[in-house]
Amino acid sequence: MAEPATATEHYNVPNALDPAFAPIRELGLEPYIAELEHYGYTIIPPELVAPPDFVARMRDAVLRVARERTGVEHALDRNGDVGVYETYPVQADRYLLYYMLFEDEVFEEWLENPVLAAVIDYILRGQAHLSSLISFVKWRDGNASPGDPATFLHSDAQGSPEGVLPATHSLVCNAALCLTDYTLEDGCIAMVPGSHRLCRVPGPGEGEGRAVPVEGPTGSLVAWLGNTWHGAFPKLTDGLRLNVTSYFCHPALKTQERYKEAVPPEMLARRSARFRRLMGVDDPMGWKEHGPDGELFIKLAARQTVKDEDTLRANSRR
Secondary structure (H helix, E strand, O other), X not given: OOOOOOHHHHHOOOOOOOHHHHHHHHOOOHHHHHHXXXXXXXXXXXXXXXXXXXXXXXXXXXXXXXXXHHOOOOOOOOOOOOOOOOOOOOEOOEEEEOOOHHHOHHHHHHHXXXXXXXXXXXXXXXOOEEEEEEEEEEOOOOOOOOOOOOEEEEXXXXXXXXXXXXXXXXXXXXXXXXXXXXXXXXXXXXXXXXXXXXXXXXXXXXXXXXXXXXXXXXXXXXXXXXXXXXXXXXXXXXXXXXXXXXXXXXXOOOOOOOOOOOOOHHHHHOOOHHHHHHHOOOOOOOXXXXXXXXXXXXXXXXXXXXXXXXXXXXXXXX
């Protein structure tokens, strides 16, 4: 008796059921997508994400921007200082660097990273717009002690006033590239496993006892669904904890940072068609006195037709 065929053998093409899954299979990311679906988050190891020299370039760019905006020299082995930087929020042990895309070409390159692209396009089914590209700069919390719980547990998804979140799909998702080692003592991200299935935001203090540290070496990529409750543990060691957080949303939502009118033509010229879609430059919404831009609607319809035809061809092979 013949052995039963696997799903891959049966359908004979990697994207027969879901075109968004083809890059996941090609890059060997299936175990991480399984974690993402089950736990609401995953951590992809550095060897699958990007070469060490790329991660070093991004870290150097973040340190340079931190110095330029604060007026204070930053180094990995020293605690941070907000200096003259005016931003929100500012806390005693951290601040955020916003709108990083236009600060260095390395951030453009990051958005073209195949692993990041595969994961984001899988979650948002190839419709993602870049909502924000931010770096968290964090250092020792002088008031924290070992065993302190995770702080500021929240969900990235936009819910109703009652805190109800989508149950069947993600409208937003997030991914943090670790530019330093992520450990509990170094104040890593905290996740509440399975919280994405609750489809609501946490109440005050809720989930603290279930939050777990998401640890990984420099170059790891932490990705999570919009519904997943997460926060961070306090940093108990000296030196900086750095990341670059790439936040994406469905085109139906507003982006946190403005890209559509701000992205320069020369940046678009050196990047892919997918990069252009992430910037939302061909999004036909945002009408003025003359109504919608007909050419943009035609482009949108053409892209959707091609996508539908690709799916039909793939499914016809089943």
